Amino acid sequence: MSKTTTNAPTAEEELGAAGSQLSTAPEESLSMPALGVIGWARWFWRQLTSMRVALLLLLLLSLGAIPGSLIPQTGTDETKVADFRKANPTLGDVYDKLGLFHVYSSVWFSAIYILLFVSLIGCIVPRTWQFVGQLRGRPPGAPKRLTRLPAYTTWRTEAEPEQVREAALALLKKRHFRAHLTGDNVAAEKGYLREVGNLAFHLALIVMLIAFAWGQLFKMEGNKLIVEGDGFSNTMTQYDDFKSGTLFTQDDLDPFSFTLNDFQGTYEKTGPNRGTPRTYQAKVTYAVGAYGKDKKTVIKVNKPMAIGDSKVYLTAHGYAPLLTVRDGKGNVVYRDAVPLLPLDNNVTSSGVVKVMDGYRNAQGKREQLGFEAFFLPTYTKGSETASTFPALGNPVLTLLSYHGDLGVDSGIPQSVYQLDKSHMKGFKDAEGKQQRQNLKPGQTMKLPGGAGSITYESTAEWANFQVTRQPASGWALTGAVAAIFGLAASLFIQRRRVWVRAVKGADGVTVVEMAGLGRSESAKVPEELGDLAGILYDQAPGAPEPDEDSTDTPDPEVVPAERPEK
Numbered sequence: 001m002s003k004t005t006t007n008a009p010t011a012e013e014e015l016g017a018a019g020s021q022l023s024t025a026p027e028e029s030l031s032m033p034a035l036g037v038i039g040w041a042r043w044f045w046r047q048l049t050s051m052r053v054a055l056l057l058l059l060l061l062s063l064g065a066i067p068g069s070l071i072p073q074t075g076t077d078e079t080k081v082a083d084f085r086k087a088n089p090t091l092g093d094v095y096d097k098l099g100l101f102h103v104y105s106s107v108w109f110s111a112i113y114i115l116l117f118v119s120l121i122g123c124i125v126p127r128t129w130q131f132v133g134q135l136r137g138r139p140p141g142a143p144k145r146l147t148r149l150p151a152y153t154t155w156r157t158e159a160e161p162e163q164v165r166e167a168a169l170a171l172l173k174k175r176h177f178r179a180h181l182t183g184d185n186v187a188a189e190k191g192y193l194r195e196v197g198n199l200a201f202h203l204a205l206i207v208m209l210i211a212f213a214w215g216q217l218f219k220m221e222g223n224k225l226i227v228e229g230d231g232f233s234n235t236m237t238q239y240d241d242f243k244s245g246t247l248f249t250q251d252d253l254d255p256f257s258f259t260l261n262d263f264q265g266t267y268e269k270t271g272p273n274r275g276t277p278r279t280y281q282a283k284v285t286y287a288v289g290a291y292g293k294d295k296k297t298v299i300k301v302n303k304p305m306a307i308g309d310s311k312v313y314l315t316a317h318g319y320a321p322l323l324t325v326r327d328g329k330g331n332v333v334y335r336d337a338v339p340l341l342p343l344d345n346n347v348t349s350s351g352v353v354k355v356m357d358g359y360r361n362a363q364g365k366r367e368q369l370g371f372e373a374f375f376l377p378t379y380t381k382g383s384e385t386a387s388t389f390p391a392l393g394n395p396v397l398t399l400l401s402y403h404g405d406l407g408v409d410s411g412i413p414q415s416v417y418q419l420d421k422s423h424m425k426g427f428k429d430a431e432g433k434q435q436r437q438n439l440k441p442g443q444t445m446k447l448p449g450g451a452g453s454i455t456y457e458s459t460a461e462w463a464n465f466q467v468t469r470q471p472a473s474g475w476a477l478t479g480a481v482a483a484i485f486g487l488a489a490s491l492f493i494q495r496r497r498v499w500v501r502a503v504k505g506a507d508g509v510t511v512v513e514m515a516g517l518g519r520s521e522s523a524k525v526p527e528e529l530g531d532l533a534g535i536l537y538d539q540a541p542g543a544p545e546p547d548e549d550s551t552d553t554p555d556p557e558v559v560p561a562e563r564p565e566k
Contacts, residue, residue: 048115049122056249056387057116058205064112068103071095104216105246117209124202131195132264138541139189142499143183146515149499151526153515153533159540161510164502167539171532172498185501193379194519197489202480207479211472218252220469227320227462228336230257234310234467252469254308258286262297263461265317275346275390282314284462299465316464318342318349319375321397325355328450333358337460340375341417346387349375352419355401356405361403362450370405370419371454374398396454401427401447427451429514495519498529500536509543512536 047053072080081101085092099106148546157164165186172179172188179188222239224232234256236242243403266279282301287293288307297305305310318340325334333355340349374388378393405423407414414420427435427448439447439456448451496518505511514536516529 012024045122048119049126050091050119053125054116054119054123054202055538057112057119060112061109061116064103067100070102071100073104074102077371087493108260113209113213117206120202120206120209122306124199124206127195129201131199135192138180138182139178139187139497141187142185142501142515146499146501146513149515149517151516151529153529154511155537156505156509156511156543157540158543159510161502161504164510164512164540165500166538168500168502168536171535171539172500175532177498182344184503185499188498188500190498191493191495191519193489194495195490197493199486201486204479204483204486208476208483211476211479215245215470215476217245217247218469220248220252220467222467223315223464224467225316225339225462225464226260227339228260228263228460231257232465234255239467248469249340254288254310254469255290256286256288256292256307256310257303258284258312258465260284263317263450263463265391265461269389277390280317282465309471311468311470312467313466314463315466316342318347318462319377319392319458320396320462321354321373321375321395322460323371324455324457325353325359325452326370326455327359327452328362331358331361333452334369337462338373340373344386345390347377347389347390348385349373349377350496351375351417354408354416354419356406361450361452367403367409370402370404370406370421371425372400372402372419392459395441395459399437399439399445399454399456401435401454402425402446403451475518496525496528498532502540507524510528512540537545 071082074081085096095101099108103109143149145375147195147244161184164179165184168186169179169181174185175190177190179186179191209249219550221244222236222243224239226232232238234252234253236253260282262283264279264281264283265277267276268276268278276413281298283296283298284305285294285296286305286307299312300307301314304313306312307519309562320339322337323334327333334353338353340351351373353369353371355372359367359369361367364408369389374397376384376396376398378387378389379396380388380394402421402424404425405422407423419555422513429435429448435445439445441456441458442457444453496516498514498516502510502515505520514533516525518525
């Protein structure tokens with residue numbers, strides 16, 4: 001075996017020419033753009049469609065999404081935004097001017113989003129056409145001096161050059177190279193999936209951007225709290241809270257309705273996981289359309305009910321004591337199951353009862369009643385402020401009573417779970433203190449002075465359902481998966497070329513040269529070339545050098561070629 005290197009002046013040029021043929025990136029002019037509107041427009045387009053600008057815009061988009069996660073958004077929770085502005089008036093004004101309360105619909109975020117979209121398309125289109133041209137073409141012929149390539153080996157053989165080239169062509173095609181004969185050499189190329197992965201990654205980003213935009217424009221999300229036995233119809237007026245995308249309309253709602261028949265929740269009773277839910281499900285009867293037949297199903301956590309493009313999730317659970325309020329003459333003025341909001345994992349709950357119409361006090365004057373309620377599903381002596389278990393073991397309801405004006409007729413919205421006591425007075429007990437009483441199911445609290453009574457009848461359960469509609473979510477998932485595989489292909493697959501030259505030497509013996517070139521520095525290119533050379537050497541064994549008497553010729557060894565000194 002022999003290896004020859006020379007310091008020819010054209011070595012760097014040949015290496016650069018061979019390496020540049022591997023590039024699939026669009027060529028950029030090194031000259032300055034011409035003056036004038038057209039020239040500057042071209043310069044701006046080249047900058048916008050460059051990969052570095054696309055990466056910069058992607059970084060800016062990621063950074064811009066951070067305030068949308070940390071700062072309350074008007075499209076998600078108006079109440080939190082109002083509370084933030086009230087607590088931080090100066091900072092709230094700054095955030096408002098910067099559009100930080102509505103990040104995803106702000107001008108600056110939309111500008112980044114659109115520029116990134118245009119940049120990616122501008123990057124992908126020319127690269128795709130270049131790649132298609134390369135697939136339709138053939139690998140270029142070997143450079144004049146193969147000794148200047150990063151991986152190189154040579155040996156002499158008594159086989160004919162045509163036989164060596166045919167064997168090399170068959171070997172490279174067997175190894176899935178695109179190979180062909182060109183003159184006295186065989187040119188082969190492999191690793192096209194690297195560029196396919198690169199293009200797939202960028203196409204997947206475009207798909208994800210489109211899916212994200214489509215989802216934001218046409219999405220909807222609403223919540224509804226339903227007590228056992230009550231129902232729900234999918235209209236905007238039925239929701240407790242509702243938010244949607246800019247282009248979403250009421251006509252886009254899927255027509256369906258359902259009734260909560262029963263909520264079932266069981267919990268661990270012993271051990272370190274005591275109180276942890278084991279069963280958490282809602283049995284419902286639903287119908288699709290105005291004349292759909294009733295069907296029964298079970299909604300569980302993370303197992304929603306899917307109807308059309310909508311999904312109904314079970315998100316929360318609590319208790320709703322059934323209360324009956326009577327006036328001084330014994331007339332029923334209020335009877336309903338009142339949902340109370342959980343305060344902890346053991347479903348210690350609180351809420352209010354508002355009797356707005358029909359009540360007259362002992363003097364026959366119309367008034368409104370209010371009750372603050374505090375509920376313990378499992379009351380244990382010594383633990384009066386918190387339930388000791390989430391299930392209904394020993395339920396106790398604590399009530400505080402008020403009378404006066406609830407303020408519901410003032411036109412100012414108020415929460416159904418809070419009591420405005422600014423125009424209310426508390427009922428006093430015999431000792432002159434605020435009336436307060438603990439009730440068990442079936443017990444009654446009488447209001448002072450014959451003003452009436454309130455009875456804790458029984459306890460129902462409620463469940464909160466979230467109805468969502470997320471269009472293009474499947475496209476977003478597909479884009480994300482494609483982006484991962486495309487990125488993996490572009491990182492781990494190497495584009496490389498191999499050349500095999502076989503010519504007659506001065507002494508009539510065939511000289512075989514093999515060289516390899518990768519798009520980037522990698523030890524795999526010499527390793528792969530050595531493997532190919534070893535197989536080809538077995539088919540075209542080495543011949544002795546002219547000045548050697550021994551017929552034993554070692555297998556070819558691939559080593560990095562020497563660089564010419566500058």
